[in-house]
Amino acid sequence: MSIETATAPPLRPLEQVVFQNSFVEEMKGEASMNKNPRQVPGYHYSRVDPTAVKDPHLLAWSADLANYLGLARPPERGAAVDMLAGNRVAETMKPFAARYGGHQFGNWAGQLGDGRAMSLGELTAIDGSVWEIQLKGAGPTPYSRRADGRAVLRSSLREFLCSEAMHYLGVPTTRALSLVGTGDEVVRDMFYNGNARPEPGAIVARVAPTFVRFGNFQILLATGETENLRALADYVIRHQFPELGEPSPEVYVRWFEEICRRTAVMIAHWQSVGFVHGVMNTDNMSILGLTIDYGPYGWLEPYDLGWTPNTTDFGGRRYAFGQQPNVALWNLMQLGQALSPLLPDIKLLNPALQVYADTLATTRHDMMLRKLGLTSLVPEDDKALFTALEQALAESEIDMTVFFRRLSHTGPALLLDQGNEDTKLRELLQTAAYSMAPDEEQDLLEWLHRYMQRLRQEKATPEAIRESMLRANPKYVLRNYLAQQAIEAAETGDLSLLNRLMEVLKTPFAEQPEHEDLAAKRPEWAREKPGSATLSCSS
Numbered sequence: 001m002s003i004e005t006a007t008a009p010p011l012r013p014l015e016q017v018v019f020q021n022s023f024v025e026e027m028k029g030e031a032s033m034n035k036n037p038r039q040v041p042g043y044h045y046s047r048v049d050p051t052a053v054k055d056p057h058l059l060a061w062s063a064d065l066a067n068y069l070g071l072a073r074p075p076e077r078g079a080a081v082d083m084l085a086g087n088r089v090a091e092t093m094k095p096f097a098a099r100y101g102g103h104q105f106g107n108w109a110g111q112l113g114d115g116r117a118m119s120l121g122e123l124t125a126i127d128g129s130v131w132e133i134q135l136k137g138a139g140p141t142p143y144s145r146r147a148d149g150r151a152v153l154r155s156s157l158r159e160f161l162c163s164e165a166m167h168y169l170g171v172p173t174t175r176a177l178s179l180v181g182t183g184d185e186v187v188r189d190m191f192y193n194g195n196a197r198p199e200p201g202a203i204v205a206r207v208a209p210t211f212v213r214f215g216n217f218q219i220l221l222a223t224g225e226t227e228n229l230r231a232l233a234d235y236v237i238r239h240q241f242p243e244l245g246e247p248s249p250e251v252y253v254r255w256f257e258e259i260c261r262r263t264a265v266m267i268a269h270w271q272s273v274g275f276v277h278g279v280m281n282t283d284n285m286s287i288l289g290l291t292i293d294y295g296p297y298g299w300l301e302p303y304d305l306g307w308t309p310n311t312t313d314f315g316g317r318r319y320a321f322g323q324q325p326n327v328a329l330w331n332l333m334q335l336g337q338a339l340s341p342l343l344p345d346i347k348l349l350n351p352a353l354q355v356y357a358d359t360l361a362t363t364r365h366d367m368m369l370r371k372l373g374l375t376s377l378v379p380e381d382d383k384a385l386f387t388a389l390e391q392a393l394a395e396s397e398i399d400m401t402v403f404f405r406r407l408s409h410t411g412p413a414l415l416l417d418q419g420n421e422d423t424k425l426r427e428l429l430q431t432a433a434y435s436m437a438p439d440e441e442q443d444l445l446e447w448l449h450r451y452m453q454r455l456r457q458e459k460a461t462p463e464a465i466r467e468s469m470l471r472a473n474p475k476y477v478l479r480n481y482l483a484q485q486a487i488e489a490a491e492t493g494d495l496s497l498l499n500r501l502m503e504v505l506k507t508p509f510a511e512q513p514e515h516e517d518l519a520a521k522r523p524e525w526a527r528e529k530p531g532s533a534t535l536s537c538s539s
């Protein structure tokens, strides 16, 4: 027996966990359990029970997260999976749906709330940290408005796979513990074009320290519930930001600054790996700076600042890749407004917005240095180099992930052997390009030669540079068409691609040569294919 196995606490079955319920116990909630859609003024949440499904069965399980939470993998069917589907509620769970509002596509939408998400309770991980577990698609709540409270396999599989993939890329995110098929059908009009059809239903159990969003505060501003606003701020600070000290007006300011800082770090990560969230409404912004709500998200293939996968956003492209930094700032301003009743003067929050801008700029700069294998020499020169790269990439049809990954090999290799530099750089571009006009190739080549000159100023060995670049430039991301292929297979009962993607995306920076096909740029057939190229909010 090894030391680890001797000392690691044994994994427990989910059904034996004793849950805590701090949100329910400390905040003001509605206890009626009534699920009729309605406004819920005066409360932070509504107690609610999940609605049972026909045949809950486990489709996927995140073993690493489960080990960390001290949970044993359950069999395909049984008590634990019943809990993960909402068919069974542990005695210590006090499920609730949270009340929140939000700005959707820039417009105030009033009360939204957890219309299909339901928090079950909190459990303690092996390191003593506390995690909330939430089902998405567990049935109607008072916040369901006219919708059914359910989620389809298609969108649930995407959420499950992507939230875990993001975690392994080092991006701040909510996690996903399980994907459970419900055995029920859910009717969706996937492209809002009048072609509604039944689809298999599913439920994701997701996990985060808290699921509180900007919108939880905004609704309290909108309804003038200042005492509730203070109570929510104090709850979040005491549980999630204890290092800031006991809540007070000064602490609220420092807290907002920390939210700004964390949001900036999250956005810098998104921009660095080419993640497009797709629907950055303020109700989809986590107070912890975690990526939340994997809906119509997508991964950049060509580096295109104007790209969004979300068909609902084609008109304004409000949430396109290049807009994400500005939208996050706009969302933070809405949060700042919402917190203003807690402060003597809203202007006290202005410096935090500068913290957002500064953190975003420095984090993005540092990330780009790492992606290019550089250490800081003359920051202004490097900034100019980065801007030139962005421009050249944006003006051509080059796959972002392939480009940076190939550069991690080619750049350091050219430090060792300068022979045929031009040919090798052209090869790199050919591998990464979807199409390339001669002038675009010329611009990129010029940039690459300029970059090689800069790289030669680095003191580290080519091997060390290569290693660090390979750690900054993932080989594997959840390409849109791969997620779609996994969905189409899973809908016929074939989980092999889902399982394979789960494994490969756990080490996205490793070569894994046996999975080379999953690192290739998007095949031509997927260019316009629904689900592979575009998605709607229907989920």
Ligand SMILES: Nc1ncnc2c1ncn2[C@@H]1O[C@H](COP(=O)(O)OP(=O)(O)OP(=O)(O)O)[C@@H](O)[C@H]1O
Binding pocket: 112, 113, 114, 115, 116, 117, 136, 143, 144, 145, 147, 148, 149, 150, 151, 279, 281, 283, 284, 292, 293, 294, 295, 537, 539
């Ligand atoms: N099928 C549904 N039934 C009930 N409410 C829904 C449904 N789909 C979305 N909603 C609600 O509509 C609002 C906006 O939906 P959005 O797509 O941002 O969130 P979501 O995908 O349901 O979940 P989350 O933000 O919890 O990940 C939310 O209040 C959400 O709960």
Ligand SMILES: [Mg+2]
Binding pocket: 283, 284, 293
């Ligand atoms: Mg949402």
